[in-house]
Amino acid sequence: MANTENSKQKKPFLTTREIAIYAMLGALMFVTKKLMEALPNIHLLGMFIMVCTIVFRSRALIPMYIYILADGLTLGFSPWWMPYLYIWAILWGITMLLPKKMPKKVAVIVYPAVCGIFGISFGVLYAPAHALYQGLTFEQTLIWIAGGLGFDILHLVGNTAAGILVYPLSELLKKLVNNKGAPHNE
DSSP: OOOHHHHSOOOOSSOHHHHHHHHHHHHHHHHHHHHTTTSTTOOSHHHHHHHHHHHHGGGGHHHHHHHHHHHHHHHOSOTTTTTHHHHHHHHHHHHHHSOTTOOHHHHHHHHHHHHHHHHHHHHHHHHHHHHHHHTOOHHHHHHHHHHTHHHHHHHHHHHHHHHTTHHHHHHHHHHHHHHHTOOOOO
16 A cells, blocks of 8 residues: 655745746736836836735735845845835735726726725835834924825825736736646635
């Protein structure tokens, strides 16, 4: 009688294919952010994080943190970078809470709205860390948030526009994942 423990192959935490896909997605986030840096607070990161989360669920954290690490490696792990460790995870968490099987008519409205709301909230989410590093009082923090409102409005507009791509890109990535055996969490 064969030993059943030896006959069962343990699946690695990540396959080579998964490592490659997540690395490419993280690099794509990083490159698009760099290419769009001339536009203040306009980028595709929120859209990419939502798409990855819809398709890969908890494993979307891998490409997200690859992007964050790449950003820190190129620009330095200084105080401005530290809030990225929690801010992008908030968008990931919000996306995880959305229904998995949202009807298309709802998704095409909800995804851009979530992306946009996250964009206008970015300054508020960033503020606690900034206040801590700068030693700001609560009142000074509110003034700092108000001073950045124009940039947050640009973030809202840019993220909402990019959020329009969340539904079609997540559907495309799901098809590619299901047809090619790429990583996919149910």
